[in-house]
Structure formats: C-alpha cells, structure tokens
Amino acid sequence: MSTAELKSELIDRIEHADDVQVKQLYGLMLNYFNGHNDIEEWDMLPKYQQDRLNKSLEQADAGLVKPLGDVTKKIREKFGLDG
Incomplete structure (x- = not known):
C-alpha cells in the first residue's frame, strides 16, 4: 500500500x-x-510482572472479573470499614 x-x-x-x-x-x-514507546516500558518490566499482567488480561477476556464497587463493598463489610 x-x-x-x-x-x-x-x-x-x-x-x-x-x-x-x-x-x-x-x-x-x-x-x-x-x-x-510502550514496548520499551513493557520490556523493562520484570518477567514475573509481564506474566502476571498477561494472566490478568486472559482472565478479563474470559469474563472472570468483578466490578470494583462489588469488591470494595465486600472488603468494607469484611473489615467493618466506613466511608
């Protein structure tokens, strides 16, 4: 082209x-x-962080996520936090 x-x-x-x-x-x-250049920043991450981020993206793509509000509510209830 x-x-x-x-x-x-x-x-x-x-x-x-x-x-x-x-x-x-x-x-x-x-x-x-x-x-x-995002690629350079990615390459500077340690391998374990790259692996964990890739795993997280796979989980998100598979629909294995929870809304932040739900997670925050559960934590607040579990630890008796106000706010």
Missing part, C-alpha cells in the same frame, strides 16, 4: 470511529509523535 493509500485508510477509519475510539487514538498518536 502506498503512503497516500495508508493516509486515506487512516483518515477513513478515524472519521468512522466513535467518540471513545477517537479519544484513544488521539492518546496513542500523541504518545507516538512525542516519542513515547
């Missing part, structure tokens, strides 16, 4: 993106143009 075709494809995808996607793309592009 030529550079002109790539630009056209990107513009088309942005124009058809919803509000959330546009905001996410904007953040990604800012990071890219400002020289931020």
Whole structure:
C-alpha cells in the first residue's frame, strides 16, 4: 500500500470511529509523535510482572472479573470499614 493509500485508510477509519475510539487514538498518536514507546516500558518490566499482567488480561477476556464497587463493598463489610 502506498503512503497516500495508508493516509486515506487512516483518515477513513478515524472519521468512522466513535467518540471513545477517537479519544484513544488521539492518546496513542500523541504518545507516538512525542516519542513515547510502550514496548520499551513493557520490556523493562520484570518477567514475573509481564506474566502476571498477561494472566490478568486472559482472565478479563474470559469474563472472570468483578466490578470494583462489588469488591470494595465486600472488603468494607469484611473489615467493618466506613466511608
């Protein structure tokens, strides 16, 4: 694909993106143009952290998650916390 075709494809995808996607793309592009490289940060994490994060993502993809509000409520009840 030529550079002109790539630009056209990107513009088309942005124009058809919803509000959330546009905001996410904007953040990604800012990071890219400002020289931020997430891959380098990932590579700097220890292997055990990478493994744990990957496991967490697998669990989330499988629907094995609980809303933060539910977890917070359970902890507050268990330990008798107010607030």
